[in-house]
Amino acid sequence: MKDNSDKTAFIDKLISGDEDSLKHLYVNNFAPVKNYILHNNGTVEQAKDVYQDAFMTTWQYLKTNGFNESSPGSVNGFLVRVAKNKWLDYLRSSTYKKTTFLTEKIMENTENEVLNFADGQDEDDARLKRIHDAFRNLGDECKSVLINFYFHKKSMKEIAMLINIDEASARNKKYRCMQKLRELALGD
Amino acid sequence: MNNGDKYAQQDFERIERYLMGEMDPAERADFEQELSGNTDLQTALEHTRLLVKGIEYAGMKGMMDDFHSNIPDHSNETEFTQTTLKTIKSRVIPYLVAASILLLVVFGAWWLTNLQPAHEKLFARHFQPDPGLITPMSGGADYQFYSGMVDYKSENYENAIEKWNRVLEQKPLNDTLSFFMGVAHLANNDIENALYNLQQAITFDQSEFLDDAWYYLGLTYLKKGKKDDALKAMKESGHDNAAAVVRDMEQLKN
Numbered sequence: 001m002k003d004n005s006d007k008t009a010f011i012d013k014l015i016s017g018d019e020d021s022l023k024h025l026y027v028n029n030f031a032p033v034k035n036y037i038l039h040n041n042g043t044v045e046q047a048k049d050v051y052q053d054a055f056m057t058t059w060q061y062l063k064t065n066g067f068n069e070s071s072p073g074s075v076n077g078f079l080v081r082v083a084k085n086k087w088l089d090y091l092r093s094s095t096y097k098k099t100t101f102l103t104e105k106i107m108e109n110t111e112n113e114v115l116n117f118a119d120g121q122d123e124d125d126a127r128l129k130r131i132h133d134a135f136r137n138l139g140d141e142c143k144s145v146l147i148n149f150y151f152h153k154k155s156m157k158e159i160a161m162l163i164n165i166d167e168a169s170a171r172n173k174k175y176r177c178m179q180k181l182r183e184l185a186l187g188d
Numbered sequence: 189m190n191n192g193d194k195y196a197q198q199d200f201e202r203i204e205r206y207l208m209g210e211m212d213p214a215e216r217a218d219f220e221q222e223l224s225g226n227t228d229l230q231t232a233l234e235h236t237r238l239l240v241k242g243i244e245y246a247g248m249k250g251m252m253d254d255f256h257s258n259i260p261d262h263s264n265e266t267e268f269t270q271t272t273l274k275t276i277k278s279r280v281i282p283y284l285v286a287a288s289i290l291l292l293v294v295f296g297a298w299w300l301t302n303l304q305p306a307h308e309k310l311f312a313r314h315f316q317p318d319p320g321l322i323t324p325m326s327g328g329a330d331y332q333f334y335s336g337m338v339d340y341k342s343e344n345y346e347n348a349i350e351k352w353n354r355v356l357e358q359k360p361l362n363d364t365l366s367f368f369m370g371v372a373h374l375a376n377n378d379i380e381n382a383l384y385n386l387q388q389a390i391t392f393d394q395s396e397f398l399d400d401a402w403y404y405l406g407l408t409y410l411k412k413g414k415k416d417d418a419l420k421a422m423k424e425s426g427h428d429n430a431a432a433v434v435r436d437m438e439q440l441k442n
Contacts, residue, residue, distance in 0.1 A: 010357040010358060019251065022251065022255070023251075023255050023258070024356065024361075026255040026256075027255055027258055027259055027384070028353070028356070028381075028384075030256075030259050031259075031378065031381050031384070032378075032381075035380070048256060052249070052256075055248075055252060056245065056248060056249075056252075059248065074350070074353055074354050074357060076353045077350070077353075127238055127242075128238070128241060128242050128245050131239060131241075131245070131246075132242055132245055134242075135242060135246045136246070143246075146243050147243060147246065147247045147250075150240050150243040150244060150247070151243060151244050151246075151247030151248070152247070171197075171201070172197065175197040175200055175201070178200065178236075178239060179200075181239055181242075181243075182235060182239060185239065185242065186235055186238070
């Protein structure tokens with residue numbers, strides 16, 4: 001059906017990191033999440049952090065599993081529910097001292113797998129944050145080369161042109177930047 | 189490089205090719221076979237996988253912060269309002285308890301007639317959702333849009349919004365969609381999303397909905413209590429009722 005194949009096209013764009021599609025998804029869904037969190041003992045800062053966390057999880061989930069066509073609703077609703085449930089998890093956690101009796105059940109049955117997926121991410125999460133911190137300490141040129149190659153999926157040829165060197169030098173630069181990152185982040 | 193450089197560039201690039209799915213089946217099979225017996229290689233692979241994931245995370249985080257700056261920022265206002273409310277509660281309540289009976293008796297009638305803030309009364313007086321578009325009975329490419337329009341006209345705003353969000357997954361935003369999304373959100377009391385969509389709508393300056401978009405944007409600001417912004421927007425609008433709203437708002441200011 002046209003409906004599903006167009007939904008699939010949008011999902012594909014999200015997975016491939018198309019900036020416009022990601023921006024659309026991001027900007028359109030923050031408001032309900034923010035309102036929910038503000039009405040449930042949260043602050044605006046917390047709303048932003050939880051939302052970005054949920055956005056990241058949703059994106060990684062899409063990359064790994066695609067989006068189940070038989071799932072009701074859209075990716076938009078999906079993202080919002082992931083965010084709300086992350087907030088509920090936080091409220092239930094030991095770091096949140098108050099005893100609040102929470103009766104909300106937001107997730108629909110097909111989305112338990114997302115929660116499980118999200119839990120599985122937690123092990124990586126701590127290390128990812130360390131890598132992210134290390135990454136921020138790299139030089140601008142390294143950051144640019146690595147992001148362009150691994151995130152924006154640009155070709156080595158393009159990347160070489162951007163920093164005015166030949167392709168072989170650019171490849172070597174990428175290798176040395178990765179080594180540097182490995183040392184800083186993983187203590188290798 | 190010191191001996192921390194365990195992995196020659198070629199070894200690294202081989203792992204990278206594996207991770208990014210660039211090996212042909214034969215090379216891949218060889219690599220996986222070597223992997224099963226070689227713990228150093230397994231570690232190197234795992235580390236590289238994590239680093240790549242970390243870089244993607246860094247890239248995404250940068251993008252998200254950039255997207256976030258595109259969201260209309262009402263955060264200061266909301267926190268200020270919350271803090272103010274808390275302050276009022278803690279200081280005023282003891283006095284209210286003492287004077288409450290007197291207040292109710294003496295000011296009861298005055299309170300009832302002024303229950304609504306002036307700007308909300310003004311909003312309520314003028315707000316009527318736009319009548320919407322004619323919905324053809326046929327199916328076709330725009331089925332989802334018109335199906336949402338039927339919901340909109342039946343005042344099922346949440347359903348309309350849900351359907352139109354799905355349209356937005358397939359098509360880029362246009363003036364019609366951003367206008368009706370904005371009005372639907374406003375009718376559904378979601379001021380933030382109304383603002384976002386109507387602010388998009390007014391950027392289509394050749395649109396037949398331009399006057400209407402400015403008009404409803406003005407009403408949204410009015411509902412929110414942002415009178416200056418409301419007045420500015422309303423003055424941009426050639427909508428039939430815009431002048432009347434401007435008049436009422438200017439009286440309000442005095």
